[in-house]
Amino acid sequence: MANITEIARLAKVSRSTVSRVLNNQPYVTSQKKEAVLEAIRLLDYVPNRNAINLSKGKTNIIGIMVPQINHPFFNHLISGMGEICADLNLSLLVNQTNSDPEREKISFDQLRYKQIDGLVIASTVSSATELSEINKYGPIVSCEWSEGDHAQVYIDHSNGIELVMNHLKEKGYQSIALCLGNPDSGVGKSRKSAFDKFIDNSNCTHSHEWYFEKRYSFEDGKTVMNELYKLSALPRAIVVGNDYVAAGIIHQARLLKIRVPEDLAVTGFDNQSIAEALHITTIDQPIHQLGIEAVKMMDSLINHRHKVEQNTLSLRLIIRQST
Amino acid sequence: MANITEIARLAKVSRSTVSRVLNNQPYVTSQKKEAVLEAIRLLDYVPNRNAINLSKGKTNIIGIMVPQINHPFFNHLISGMGEICADLNLSLLVNQTNSDPEREKISFDQLRYKQIDGLVIASTVSSATELSEINKYGPIVSCEWSEGDHAQVYIDHSNGIELVMNHLKEKGYQSIALCLGNPDSGVGKSRKSAFDKFIDNSNCTHSHEWYFEKRYSFEDGKTVMNELYKLSALPRAIVVGNDYVAAGIIHQARLLKIRVPEDLAVTGFDNQSIAEALHITTIDQPIHQLGIEAVKMMDSLINHRHKVEQNTLSLRLIIRQST
């Protein structure tokens, strides 16, 4: 198709002048400017991004690396990034890795090959050493805590337990059970320790019979409720690390004629749509905001407005009818 | 950083030879090849994608335009596309438009500016005329039915009702109720007409009292069940256009001591996670497959292996315990 040279020829000016018009630069008479614009219209000219990218050494594209696109967390994250990217005139190159190191390498290479100006990492299986190696080629922002000297913005997970516990305490629930997923994950550990710490520092009570772990599904929730039901002493509330498990507990409680929240208060985690459907008090992660902050930080890094930095976001308690 | 020229100098060969090594082309002695590879290692050379793109007139990036990233349908679609893209060595540039024409223009321009080799459209507010205008600049594949001469691959919606109705009939449910969302939408209309057609052509019965519309939420489902309960005659089954509404119906049925499916069979739509959690028979859209087919078609168009074509995908019935 038509390029800048043909425009110049038709408008009887130099390519430099065409470029100036294209980039709204000063020092071009309105007369010539008109001629150029006319030629552009006549030849149906469109600029070639690849040439611009090569010449400027910049693409205005940032990469985002996620294990799965089809997952509520990463989904919200990318969506938030998409919004702010539109505002900042950036494009988003998405790479779904399935946590495969080979697939992660694709994003790293895109950064090295200058196909993207920066890389946002939602979650990675690569080591901190590898990351700092890649970081030499271009800016990296991680959305989960990790070792290394790259920029980071992440959610303060221990904060979530504190929010629900305080809420339950204020509501007057004195005896509290806990139900978690994987107790060995980073999130699981920080939740457990935050719970223990709260119990120690309050007049609320807990019992080892009231602790459940490795519970992930709606079915698991029904089982938990049945197990609780068999105990001699029931807690007044149960803190659950997952909305689906919480939903299962509530479902089964209803069948057992246990009123929620009068007999047993239940809290979930993550504010999934099922929590809204069943009116479950839960914790909302500011994932959308996380995406926005990550892109803002990336934009700063690309344009050297700030040094590498770190940022944490707080969680949000959503009070519904289950407490 | 190091470029091809420096490699050539260090390896004492021409830039062409370096390029040949880089692209695994024949006609280069293993001796010189080694020298080049050594130089590449020494100078920590990485190729520059923008230069390659400019030279080849191709980026190996395809664009995907969606109204929202954070939406189960588009979410699955992008995920499916991501998988096949990795296999085909393509990258995915995602544009979240919020159904704003201005934001849609971004994708169109990316195609015109040769920033992407092709554009997949999940859903658009632009007219068929606009699309065929853009289609001149590069291949377009639409994932929803639309006028125009561009390639299309989409899901056969009327097929969904047929699948559940046949299933209910085979199971022996003779009297069937219907509960839809927006009756004026394209999907709503095709579902209603498919339902009516089935009733006419079978020995199943229906009554106007058993028809509900504009029901979207879990709460709405509970209301529907209460309304059904007041009727003199109850249907043996109810076909519902949304999993959350179906979940609400089942929830309320349990409270009213109506057994599911013994007294009332319930089917949902879309195979959301709540349908799995509550064991609801539902219809699964092959969205993942839709994404894969769209990218395959795009790949064919880019490499001129096929002419512009059209393709429809069938839905899938998932039988669970609610029928």
Added chain:
DNA sequence: TTGTACGCGTTATCAT
């Protein structure tokens, strides 16, 4: 098998 020379389309520098 290897090297030369030019093209890809644009921006940036430096004269004038």
Added chain:
DNA sequence: ATGATAACGCGTACAA
């Protein structure tokens, strides 16, 4: 204010 010319980094006919 305008224009020639050199980058940007790589691919590729064509010649040798």
